Structures are given as C-alpha cells and as structure tokens.
Amino acid sequence: MTVKFNVGSRIKQIRESKQQSLQDVAAISHITASQLSEIEENRVAPGIGILVRLARTMGVRLGTFLDDQPTLGPTLVRAHEHHDSLKMVDPNKKNANLNFFSLAPDKSDRQMEPFIITINPQDADSESVSSHEGEEFIFVLEGKLEVMYGKDIYVLNQGDSIYIDSIVEHRIKSADNNQAKVLAVIYVPL
Numbered sequence: 001m002t003v004k005f006n007v008g009s010r011i012k013q014i015r016e017s018k019q020q021s022l023q024d025v026a027a028i029s030h031i032t033a034s035q036l037s038e039i040e041e042n043r044v045a046p047g048i049g050i051l052v053r054l055a056r057t058m059g060v061r062l063g064t065f066l067d068d069q070p071t072l073g074p075t076l077v078r079a080h081e082h083h084d085s086l087k088m089v090d091p092n093k094k095n096a097n098l099n100f101f102s103l104a105p106d107k108s109d110r111q112m113e114p115f116i117i118t119i120n121p122q123d124a125d126s127e128s129v130s131s132h133e134g135e136e137f138i139f140v141l142e143g144k145l146e147v148m149y150g151k152d153i154y155v156l157n158q159g160d161s162i163y164i165d166s167i168v169e170h171r172i173k174s175a176d177n178n179q180a181k182v183l184a185v186i187y188v189p190l
Contacts (some may be wrong), residue, residue, distance in 0.1 A: 006020035007051075008064050010041035014058055029037050029053040047098075052166075056133070062188045063110050075107040097122035097173065113186040119145065121177045134166040134188035141182030146173050 015025055026036040031050060038044045039054075046054070048062075055062045103114040129148065138147070139161040147154045148171040149164055153173050156162060164170055166186070174180050 006042060007045055007065050007103075008038075008040045008042040011036075011054060011058075013042075014060060014064065018058055020058060025054065025057050028057045030035075045078065046187065047128070047130060048100075049132045052132035052134065055188070061106075061111075062113055062186070063107075073104045075104050077103050077105075111187065113188070115184045116141070117172075117182050117184050117187070119143070119172060119174050119180040119182065121174045129169045130166070130186065131169045134186060135162065135164065136166050136170075136187075137163045137185045138172065139183040139185055140182045143178055144175040145180045145182060146175040147171070155176050 002066075017023070017125045020035055021039070024034040029036070029050070029052060035044075036054075039046050039050075051065055052062055055065065060185050097120045099120070101116040101118075101119040103116060104112075138145070140156045140158050142158055142164055144158075144162075145156040147156060147162055147164075148169075149162075150170075154162060166188075172182070
C-alpha cells in the first residue's frame with residue numbers, strides 16, 4: 001500500500017508562510033517554477049536531493065516536509081507499518097524506482113532522516129544522480145545494490161554498507177533485475 005503524503009502541500013504552506021514566491025524558491029533551488037508547482041500540487045513527489053535544496057532555500061530542516069505529528073521523546077515504528085511508503089521521483093521522470101518509508105515521521109527536531117528504501121528495477125533512461133549537502137549511510141537489507149559515487153561504482157550485497165558524503169554526485173539502483181531494500185540514514189546539516 002502506498003500512502004498519500006502531502007509533502008507538496010507542506011512545501012507550499014511553508015513557502016507561503018515565509019512569504020517566498022514560487023519563482024524565487026524554484027530559481028534558488030535549481031528547479032523550474034513548473035516543477036515546483038507540480039510538487040506543491042502533489043502531482044509528483046521530489047527526490048531527496050530536490051527536497052534538501054528546497055529545505056535549504058526555505059531555511060527549514062529536511063524533516064519538516066516529512067513530519068506527520070511532532071513527538072517529543074522517542075518515536076516508535078512497528079514492523080507491520082513498513083508497507084506504507086512515499087514514492088520519490090525526479091519530476092522529469094514518469095516512474096518511481098525508489099519507495100521511501102520514513103522510520104521517524106513523528107519525531108520532532110530530528111537531525112537524521114532514517115528510511116527503509118525499496119529500490120525497484122529501473123529503465124535504462126532513469127539514471128538521474130543526486131547531490132546535496134550532508135552524509136548518507138546505506139545498509140543493504142535485501143538484494144544487490146549498485147552505488148555510483150562520483151566516477152566510482154560499488155556493488156553491495158545483502159549485509160554490506162556504505163557511508164558517503166552526499167555532496168558528491170551519487171545514485172543508487174538495483175545491481176540486477178531484482179528489487180533491493182536498504183536502510184538509509186541521511187544527515188543534512190542546518
């Protein structure tokens with residue numbers, strides 16, 4: 001089951017509360033105004049790289065867009081809740097190959113973003129890369145993963161992990177024609 005997250009609505013609400021124009025936010029975030037409009041209307045969910053740039057532009061932490069109900073203290077996510085996900089795609093692409101499940105949507109003021117990510121096999125034309133401030137830790141739970149990091153390619157099997165600087169262009173995808181699942185923790189400094 002895929003849950004309808006209102007990431008775009010939250011982005012629009014925050015942008016308007018800060019009295020920032022759609023055109024200014026789009027330009028500073030290095031996306032087009034039409035892409036931002038599609039995001040704000042929840043017609044497309046942006047990738048992490050775009051969310052990081054939007055958060056930076058609006059002066060909020062990345063988790064602000066993904067928060068459900070802020071909780072002080074610990075937040076608990078039960079195993080049976082892992083089927084709910086958020087598809088994140090490049091606004092220029094038609095199909096999502098990454099399904100994100102946030103492991104801390106209710107935790108307020110978090111500094112890290114933990115996710116379970118399901119990586120579906122993808123078409124040859126969906127080779128978009130990401131680059132943003134921060135760091136990422138990726139642990140392969142199931143399947144085989146290919147990580148492009150700068151000019152290097154790493155193949156990770158179940159149980160392998162990689163820790164990267166997110167500013168370097170990177171991409172994760174299935175290393176074979178099968179689905180993979182990872183635990184990813186993303187840190188973006190304020």
